Amino acid sequence: MLGDSVVLQYAVFFLKAAGITVVLSALSLFTGSVIGFLLSLLRISGNRVLSGLTYAYAEIFRGSPLLVQLFLVYFGLPIVFHLDVSAFTTVAVSMILYTAGYMTEIFRAAIQAVHRGQWDAAYSIGMTYTQALFKVIIPQAMRIAVPPTLGQFISILKDSSLASIIGFMELTKAGMAVRAATSNTLLAFAIVTCLYFAICYSLSIASRRVEVRLKGA
């Protein structure tokens, strides 16, 4: 079999790739959430144009495959914007736009899930719409948004595997590379599968615990 140091090298290689997957996903979640949050504020404002545009954004980016969006950014950035970008940038931009589409719906639903009476109470002590929204409603909405956001993070972790298709080195690409190098297809796929499963499943369990905790309080 392989000598210890070679196994260690491969182990480090896979773990680094897994780390890249997690970092890429976290970046997409964070940035996508910021954009999605801002968009959700537009969506719940009374303005029909802004609300409609935000709704359209969500429908477009949730209603089309991420792979297609990825290729659009991949082909579009150099051609339309004359930008020579790395695979990372392509993937990041694409995933952020995609995630924002989902996060805007999550935040919108969370805001609308806050009990109507909270708006009444805030208004009746003289608060303006903005004060009520930021000081009373949004803090409560954030708690409601935690479980679906965690679920979205798990989705992003899996979706990040598509980055391998345009050559970005993350966990799936690492598996394909090792497969090519060692011709040991089964081992390579087994390791990749186990790593994805370990990350996603533990997050899934954690998410269920968080949900129980939030419901209790």
Added chain:
Amino acid sequence: MPILRTERLSKSFDKLQVLKDVSFGVERGETLVILGPSGSGKSTLLRCLNQLEPIDSGTIYFEERPLSYERKAVYRNRRNFGMIFQSFNLFPQKTALENITLGPITVAGTARAEAEREALALLEVVNLQDKAHAYPSQLSGGQQQRVAIARALAMRPKVLLFDEPTSALDPETIGDVLEVMRRLAREHTTMIVVTHELGFAREIAERVLFMDLGEIVEEGPSQEMLTRPKSARLAAFLDAVIHK
């Protein structure tokens, strides 16, 4: 001169007319109780007074000036009123003290230290000084409602609006809330109370309004109206409530 009065207030929700030409007034320092069966429009009337609900026609006069519906004016107008809700509507992630100080700090620009001092004084008025740092989930219904009253008082409103304040409470805790309301009435706070509690109406209210199907059917001094109702509808309503 009534501090608050309405003139021919009408409002519909979709096709259903919930308020029909409602005209009434309340004097400064008076306690007015509004009675009526479910669906009579009494809660809606209350919510129209602090402009939580818009009206279709009619005018609301506060200190003889008609209320403006321009956005900034509405925010200002609301500070003349304090509202206490059937479901309390305390802010769940804030302590009792924070619930009371949020309005003064955010809306009135009061300094935190001063707002907290006044909030503690108000907690004493409602007998909950030792619960200042409790969260709503740690308080009973009656305690939450008393915190809600303190929260409304913190904004120094000129009129207090009570929307069925005891309907969601256990019989044991109703007493505590009514005691606070009695105290406020004795101190000549202007109060409009929508309630089922006939005992409270008889004891504390100077005048009673009886509403049914969106109209004021009868109004008059509380003692008289409740013991000698003039209209058949009020007589039937009193009969039903007493025999529940």
Added chain:
Amino acid sequence: MTGRYYFDFAAILRYWPELLQGIWVAALLSILTFLLGTVFGIFGAIGRISRHRWIYGLTTFYVELFRNTPLLVQLYIMYYGLEAVSIRLSAFSAALLAMSLNSGAYETEIIRAGIIAVGKGQVEAALSIGMTQAQTLRKVVIPYALQVIFPPLGNQLIGIILGSSVASVITVPEITYVALNIGSRSYRDFETFLVIWVIYIGLNLALSALFKLTGRMAFRPIL
């Protein structure tokens, strides 16, 4: 590269027969995936509410495995992985296998939720007016469960169609594969993908509307 980019949609729209072919393959793959996935889902749901530890454990393992790993990896395993153990599947078959197992895991949970949603109360009410187990199942449980699972299953089908684009990676000639093909031949990748982006969005909107309409018509009396 300087100067403005000149869009040229005409150049790629003349490939419409191939696009249509791609749509057909995607549709076929998606519908078969959905049907097969529903079969897996029914068995899986039964297993997930079973009281036998082995059956419950096995189905739970299946569900968690396929929901916590990427579809792309599952596709690679069915296509390249099985090949390594001398099971050579065509691209379409491998994609169908991977996607239906994947969808089956999600449909298991959907169907399971539908069964649970019925609740003991309705069943007891039915039994107490003298209905048999079979009648209760037929007239009370199944109609209500169907109503509950209809919207999420509709979404699942739409999800399958959008997910079918990943099958392009293992050379299944569906829409995205065709687009890559056309793009490389016409050097108009960007326009090609804009067009298929619109196609996917259109499919999504059309199917969503269709499901909403069907749901309203089929379940009107029950609601």
